[in-house]
Amino acid sequence: MADDVDRGPVLVLLHGLAGTSGVWAGLIAELAERWPGTPVAPDLPGHGRSAPLDRYSFGGIAARVAADLDPTRPxxxxxxxxxxxxxxxxxxxxxxxxxxxxxxxxxxVSWSPDDLAKAAALAGKPPKTFENRENAASWARKLAGLPADFADSVTLGPSGWRAALDPRAFAVGRPDLPGLLAAARCPVTLAAGERDPMSPAEHLRALTPHPVILPGLGHNAHVEDPAALWPLLERVL
Structure with missing residues (x-):
């Protein structure tokens, strides 16, 4: 690990809601000969193999991630x-x-009352269970918006197979993006796939004049084309 510290900053990869660290496998492989160090890809609280939180908030999730990082390493x-x-x-x-x-x-960026109501409804329901792993995996992919051929994480419980997700995580709510951007103490790059319906370019431009738009890609651009993310990292390395 000492060699990694000498070679460059740690790269922390954080997946989206209902996903797991497995979404970064393609990018990690892409970075094998490029990033000067070892990428770190944790499961966020309540996702994959990570323990849940009593209450989900952006600060609570960040605190859990930070607790497992070296505070002396950039x-x-x-x-x-x-x-x-x-x-x-x-x-x-x-x-x-x-x-x-x-x-x-x-x-x-943009959250309607209907968006928030749907998230709250998902958070209030018990985990959906299935008799077989395949159906549970299909549901897990649907929750995370992942491709049909992606093998995401599921778990077997007393009632059957289910997505490896605490559904209460959907209650995390609407982020204060302008406030968080104002508080950032380092350069921030906002990016999205050209075909991402959740993060269209015009919404990002309300926060920054020059977002990076990845041609032809959707919401899970890092899964669709991991190599397309290298220029985003190369510019900040």
Whole structure:
């Protein structure tokens, strides 16, 4: 690990709501000969193998992520969707992580009352269970908006198979993006796929004049074409 510290900042990869660290497998492989260090891709609280929180908030999630990072080592944070908001929270310096750059991909800017109501409804329901793993995996992919051929995380409980997700995480709410951007102590890049319905370019331009738009890609651009994200990281390395 000492060699990694000498070679460059740690790269922290934060997945989106209902996803897991597995969404970064393609990008990690792409970075094998490019990033001067070891990428770190945790499961966010209540996702995958990570323990849940009593109450979900962006600050609470950021604090849990920060607790597992070396506070003496500079970090570049790349977050997708929910992970992008957490990246902004970490960029504030409030959680003791020396973030040198934050890249936020596919962050949802505009939230309607209907969006918030649907999220609250999902958060209030018990986990949906299935008799077989395949159906549970299909539901997990639907929750995260992942491609049909993606093998995301599921778990087997007393009632059957279910997505490896605490549904209460959907209650995290609407982020204060202008406030988080104002609090950031490092350069921030806002980016999205050209075809991302959750993070259209015109919404991002309300926050920054020059967002990075990835041609031909959708909300999960990092899964669709991991190589397309390298220019975002190369510019902050």
């Amino acid at each position: 970090a570049v944070v790349l977050g997708h969707s929910l992970g992008g908001v957490v990246a902004l929270a970490l960029a504030s310096g409030w959680f003791g992580v020396p973030v040198t750059a934050a890249v936020c991909l596919g962050v949802k």
